[in-house]
Amino acid sequence: MQNSPDSPPPTLLERIRSKITSGELEPGNPLSEVSLAQEFDVSRTPIREVLKQLQLEGLIEIRPKVGTFIREPNRREIVELFQLKEVLEGLAAALMARRGPCPELDDLEEIVAASEVSSNAGDTDTYASQVQDFHQTLVDGADNNKLVEQYARLMNQLAYFRLVRKTLKHPGRAVDSSREHRQILTMIKDKDPFGAETTMRAHVFASTQELLVPQTRTTLSLERDS
Amino acid sequence: MQNSPDSPPPTLLERIRSKITSGELEPGNPLSEVSLAQEFDVSRTPIREVLKQLQLEGLIEIRPKVGTFIREPNRREIVELFQLKEVLEGLAAALMARRGPCPELDDLEEIVAASEVSSNAGDTDTYASQVQDFHQTLVDGADNNKLVEQYARLMNQLAYFRLVRKTLKHPGRAVDSSREHRQILTMIKDKDPFGAETTMRAHVFASTQELLVPQTRTTLSLERDS
DNA sequence: GACCCTTTTGATGCATGCAACATAGCATCG
DNA sequence: CGATGCTATGTTGCATGCATCAAAAGGGTC
Numbered sequence: 001m002q003n004s005p006d007s008p009p010p011t012l013l014e015r016i017r018s019k020i021t022s023g024e025l026e027p028g029n030p031l032s033e034v035s036l037a038q039e040f041d042v043s044r045t046p047i048r049e050v051l052k053q054l055q056l057e058g059l060i061e062i063r064p065k066v067g068t069f070i071r072e073p074n075r076r077e078i079v080e081l082f083q084l085k086e087v088l089e090g091l092a093a094a095l096m097a098r099r100g101p102c103p104e105l106d107d108l109e110e111i112v113a114a115s116e117v118s119s120n121a122g123d124t125d126t127y128a129s130q131v132q133d134f135h136q137t138l139v140d141g142a143d144n145n146k147l148v149e150q151y152a153r154l155m156n157q158l159a160y161f162r163l164v165r166k167t168l169k170h171p172g173r174a175v176d177s178s179r180e181h182r183q184i185l186t187m188i189k190d191k192d193p194f195g196a197e198t199t200m201r202a203h204v205f206a207s208t209q210e211l212l213v214p215q216t217r218t219t220l221s222l223e224r225d226s
Numbered sequence: 227m228q229n230s231p232d233s234p235p236p237t238l239l240e241r242i243r244s245k246i247t248s249g250e251l252e253p254g255n256p257l258s259e260v261s262l263a264q265e266f267d268v269s270r271t272p273i274r275e276v277l278k279q280l281q282l283e284g285l286i287e288i289r290p291k292v293g294t295f296i297r298e299p300n301r302r303e304i305v306e307l308f309q310l311k312e313v314l315e316g317l318a319a320a321l322m323a324r325r326g327p328c329p330e331l332d333d334l335e336e337i338v339a340a341s342e343v344s345s346n347a348g349d350t351d352t353y354a355s356q357v358q359d360f361h362q363t364l365v366d367g368a369d370n371n372k373l374v375e376q377y378a379r380l381m382n383q384l385a386y387f388r389l390v391r392k393t394l395k396h397p398g399r400a401v402d403s404s405r406e407h408r409q410i411l412t413m414i415k416d417k418d419p420f421g422a423e424t425t426m427r428a429h430v431f432a433s434t435q436e437l438l439v440p441q442t443r444t445t446l447s448l449e450r451d452s
Numbered sequence: 453g454a455c456c457c458t459t460t461t462g463a464t465g466c467a468t469g470c471a472a473c474a475t476a477g478c479a480t481c482g
Numbered sequence: 483c484g485a486t487g488c489t490a491t492g493t494t495g496c497a498t499g500c501a502t503c504a505a506a507a508g509g510g511t512c
Contacts, residue, residue: 030493150310290465294463
């Protein structure tokens with residue numbers, strides 16, 4: 001959905017990154033340069049460049065002279081990333097409200113309408129992907145490329161795919177979430193940046209709570225990290 | 227000031243990056259791999275890895291088979307980055323207010339007190355560095371490592387050094403700025419996250435305006451930006 | 453004199469080989 | 483039997499050489 005206009009051949013970086021973010025590789029799994037080189041039929045050199053960049057993105061950890069491992073963010077990092085997610089998406093909502101009519105606004109309208117159907121029908125799988133679309137479209141609609149980049153990096157680090165599946169299992173959460181989406185959309189259309197930002201942040205915060213609570217009892221215990 | 231506790235030998239990445247962010251190299255200047263390799267007495271391979279990462283950070287542009295060039299953000303990108311700066315520093319202020327007493331809070335107190343002196347004395351050079359300290363200390367004090375990382379990347383992209391020198395030339399801006407710093411510090415100590423965030427964002431926005439307005443006509447002509 | 457084609461040059465892109473090091477397994481010794 | 487040192491192996495770190503390609507320089511023609 002995000003590369004519908006043009007799909008240039010995916011970069012080696014993107015291909016390897018998607019192997020990680022898609023969950024194809026388990027966290028902690030070692031990533032050998034030679035095996036990756038063989039798999040993608042290239043030399044070790046371009047593989048190394050990619051791995052260095054993925055380390056910079058926080059997806060993997062290169063232990064010198066030992067090996068490369070898929071990194072799993074600990075609980076503290078997840079909380080930190082969600083704090084960032086909250087303000088970034090809040091900024092996106094505010095910017096979009098200030099911007100006024102744009103193609104992404106129409107897309108949002110469609111997504112919200114469709115997600116209301118699926119959430120009421122209890123189709124959580126469909127709704128989950130529509131949630132992704134909603135947030136991504138909103139960020140795109142902010143018309144701020146640097147925001148888009150930072151947001152993409154953040155979502156990659158979260159390996160968001162791995163988390164969302166859990167968050168919507170809660171009965172009633174999908175319906176609440178859908179209602180919040182509708183509120184945000186209305187405020188954007190009303191050109192209310194402050195309201196849109198505030199509501200968006202509350203929405204992200206609520207979703208975060210839903211996502212973090214079931215894993216441990218205490219919400220933000222920030223236990224020992226590293 | 228940022229590596230007072232421990233200064234491990236700066237990595238190649240940091241050394242090359244600082245060559246760019248320090249202004250030692252002009253934007254548009256070509257960066258040859260071989261010349262860098264000779265300068266740092268290493269092979270082209272590690273240089274290439276560093277350049278790839280700097281490209282990911284947005285500092286340079288690698289035109290395949292042509293060369294590597296220092297990238298200057300155009301006006302639109304600068305605006306985008308400052309929008310991000312606003313919400314990130316706002317978040318930092320809010321988190322610090324929620325956090326309560328911490329070493330960074332004491333540091334802030336000292337910085338603000340010292341900067342009030344220099345701003346009233348009209349010592350803009352000293353005040354400029356204290357402004358840097360204020361913002362950096364605030365971000366550090368938020369106790370969110372991911373925020374620190376994103377903020378560092380953002381400031382690198384802005385090549386902030388190159389901009390700040392201009393912003394404080396405006397008569398009276400330093401005094402206003404100093405007063406805003408004091409307000410923010412008070413709200414943090416009062417544990418008022420919302421007030422601290424709001425004031426911080428207003429402060430960043432005001433500084434941004436000061437910085438962007440005067441250079442409209444001459445500095446950034448916004449030539450074709452590829 | 454202007455334009456186009458060819459050549460040359462200089463840069464990156466990648467493959468490969470060797471060196472350095474961390475780790476695990478094993479033999480040896482107390 | 484446990485601890486310790488040694489060796490084997492697998493990994494990354496880096497240097498170097500060749501292939502590839504883009505852009506500029508040069509020569510020829512109209």
